[in-house]
Amino acid sequence: MGRLLKLREAHKTDVPATCSVLWAHDGSHLATSCASDTEVLIHDLSAPPPGRSGSTAGSSPVVLRHHKEGVTAIALGPTAGPLASGSFDHSVKLYNFPVGSFQGNVTRFTLPIKSLAFNKSGSLLAAAGDDDGIKLISTIDLTISRVLKGHRGPVTGLSFDPKHDYLASIDSFGTVIYWELSTGKQLHTLKSIAPNYNSDSSVLNTLSWRPDGEMLAVPGLRNDVVMYDRDTGEKLFNLRGDHEKSVCSFCWSPNGKYLATSGLDKQVLIWDVDLKQDIERQKFEERICGLSWKPVGNSLAVIDVVGRFGIWDNPVPVSMKSPTEGVVLNEPHPLFEDEDEEEVLGKGISCYSGSLDDSIEKGSGDFSPISRKRVKKRGPSFDEGEEVLQEIDSRKRRKESENKRGDGEIRERAVRMQDAFQVGFTPPQQGKRRFLCYNLLGCVTSLENDGFSHVEVDFHDTGRGPRVPSMTDYFGFTMAALNEKGCVLANPCKGEKNMSTLMYRPFGSWANNSEWSMRFELEEVKVVALGKNWVAAVTSHNFLRIFTESGLQMHILSVNGPVVAAAGSGDLLAVVTHASDCLSSGDQVLEIKVFNINEATQTISGRLPLTPCSHLTWLGFSEDGRLGSFDSKGNLRVYSDQFGGSWLPVFSADKARKSEDENYWIVGFNATKFFCIVCKSPESYPSVMPKPVLTILEFSSPLASSDLGADEVENEFMMTNLQLSEIRKKIKDMEAFGLDVTALDDEAFSLEVKLDRCILKLIASCCHSDRLVRATELARLLSTQKSLKGAITIVTASKLPILQEKFSTILEERMLDDLKTPEPIPTGRSNGKTAYSVQPPVRLSPMMEKSPDLNNRTPNTIKPQIKSSPATETLKLVKARYSTPENLAQGEDISKERELGSKLEKLATFVKGKGNATSEVTGKDVSSSATGNVKPELKIPINPFARVKKAT
């Protein structure tokens, strides 16, 4: 919809003010008002279109000048009039419509009026504003029939339930109250469900019943519109999509199938409510504050905050169902056949539910005399039985419509592939500085100013990071990547003159003028990434271009599809591309490849999993080189080598969110937690000023709720296991390079201890909930004998002799195994090390005292048992056969050095033959437990020494 809707001026206002627009029920007239104008205008649309409202004589609108101050709200009765207007001058006035003759003052308030609404039959007018209390005024004799008090702030929106049971109201704090009209009681009070505009009087919260009265639309906190159930006030679903800021006003189409919403981001979106999908949009120069569907035909009247209104023809694409289809009209219109009525939500509903909406904003209603009678009949003489029936009926209908919605989603969901995005960027905002790149190291910000921008590079660590002078950017950079050594900037192509440019700025270089730039003709840089001594850019031609730090063009690769994102760290570059069009379910098909630039290899290749119907919002490496992705539904996944390389979900925002209005904008992660900026809705990204502060959140697995009731412990168990496997893998990798792994061993050991503690807790809760088999299984997972004894203590305390027996058997088995595997010290580095040093021999059980060094070795021998399933047990045996006696000599040395006594030496020599074999196995098993690979082991007997010495 490239065409921009032309708006014409109706009200003159210097400052943005809330304006409203209403259609007459037959679509022939349009009423407009403006909060900074005292006039209400009635435009006759049946006359030839006026050049400019108010100026051309022929079709000048009817001007109603009865208010002394700005008109804040207008509402239109169901039949040919009346028109009500409320104003800052505290009065509500009634007029004949469309003639415009003044009928009289309805009521006066002590404070400005903010909102008006007629009920379906036109017999009641609700008015509210800054006063406490909503007045319900009978339009027949203009008496106040009821005052509803309950809101704590200015009431800004009112809507009568089309079935005349309820009135819904919303205040500027975002609180919604359902009132029962017959009693005047508050049925439901939904606090703070809509944005709080208390400090900002220029935006008024609104709400609106669907024309069939089955649901109430309320602006949500997350740039969405939320639907609430008619009877229970429960949240049904929300319409969330491309509004970048809060929705400030909306309007149901007459048949309730479509919803037009306008946001503070100056967009108007048309939604297909059944599909929960936006189908059309238009951007305006100013914020649209009033919307109204034409009761007949496919048109939408809009009015913006500066008092200009326009009519948007065919907001719903002609190919789709008309927004008025299925509405029961009093005069049959050739345009609308009733054949589809069954399919539309009006199924089984009589005229009053299938007819028009009468929200405050629109107030446009088209009522047949019959329907009015119906409504009246439904008044006080409404019998209970019928109500129950009605309820059942409505539930049934809801179910039906839900089913239909489900079908529709699959059938005709408008799917969209996400555009390329730069990791850590925020969208541009007028006159505000924005992030081109934000990571754990620093940020690149840009502020546009008269055609060129100022780009600044800041490091979070002001003590260490280089100070980078800000630069003036004539290219209009929109992408950036930053690391310690430099930053890369790129701009998209903007016409012929302004071609796409890539610029690299090193922060510290021995040569002058070492910054360089590349231009791309007929090609556009989509994303950039930065690593150790290389710069990468993926372009619109699906080229992955790799440059060296000095600007040498090193490699050009073709990637598989349109790029989505890229991230670099060290030697690794991850590139995410689209693999195909979206699936019909709305899921995107993304592919990820990780390249090692220095070695020119590809380390990971595969699909990138996403939560259904979400898009990728972040991609990056942790400090230790693990890859992670974050999607728009708030799920963080980390790549792991487990199961041949898979993505493990480690965090879900839905579970972790403390309040509805928190959005997590992720920045980075490490082994156990991730760093994010918590943004309060409606913002989904941080602003540059004030400086955002990182929040650390722990990983949490999306565990099923189990019968143990120890979710936290279970989560800890999962996470520690994951961490442990990562560390083991790393130890293995480092050993392969012959590096010192002492530190990692320490870490692994403390993790094992942590895991044991966690398992003990789980055993305790298993005992509580009588899960004895699970407890036994957990006991087998314990890595040290000390913990196993702890487990026995636990079961003894919980008086479970069976378990006690079982555990004792496990312990015995372990001890026997220990006796069989006497020489595991050199290889089993990562195992129990300090356990024995901490644990003095005095505390040994009589059984263990038989061999003093048994105690030393226990952890090693336990290890294979812990981590191995029966399958790996057998594998172990197989491996044992093939292993070579490599570490024998070392083992001997160690045992001597330890000076554990002749007994040990004797034992060592005794088991020399088979002992080395077994020890080999244990070591191997430990390291390969993470991946399952059997690779030649490296034996570097570093830590056992060190630790033993330290300890003794």
Added chain:
Amino acid sequence: MAGQTDHSLSIFSAAEVEFIAEDEMIEIVPNIRMDALNLLCGDFGPFVPQIPCTVPLWLAVALKKRGKCSIRTPDWMSVEKLTQVLEAERESPREFQPLPFHYVEISRLLLDHAHDDIPEVYMVRSLIEDIRNVRFHKVESGLETISGRTHAVKLKNLSAMEVNLVRPFMARVLQAFYKHDSPEMVQQADTSASKRPQVVDRGPRRDLRPR
């Protein structure tokens, strides 16, 4: 301003109270990377840029002075909260709103050293001043109600600075009352009956004033 003006009476000087208050914990956002500090009073850090951590106020101020961190304004120091507190203080003449025990000192230190980290500094400054005035006024008016019958004054939520200013005075007043009320009493059991005749005995109170 009986208690407030008479600093010689206070056990601690304002500076000393401030010194004590510097042990309160506060959240800072460092902009440097630094290992954890292992101090006598505890371990603080490690400090990672942009990641908030909690440190004693003195450390926060020291870091702030060197431009190594920004201090996060505590919750109660937001304009919104302070406005609420001020309103509540004004509405309830008998009781004090719960504020941190060292709110006067903390706010003073933050306003002096970290004014650039506080959103709407001027507003916050004036609100805190107002709150302080209102509360001191309440303390004073509370003092006026002390009479011979009083043998204890219950002041909930009084802050360090406030209590420091009135404590010596209050203690002496009560002591004096006690002494003059019941010279013959050995036990502290003080019945209203024994007090009654003494209420008339207002003479000695005059002597207290000049102190």
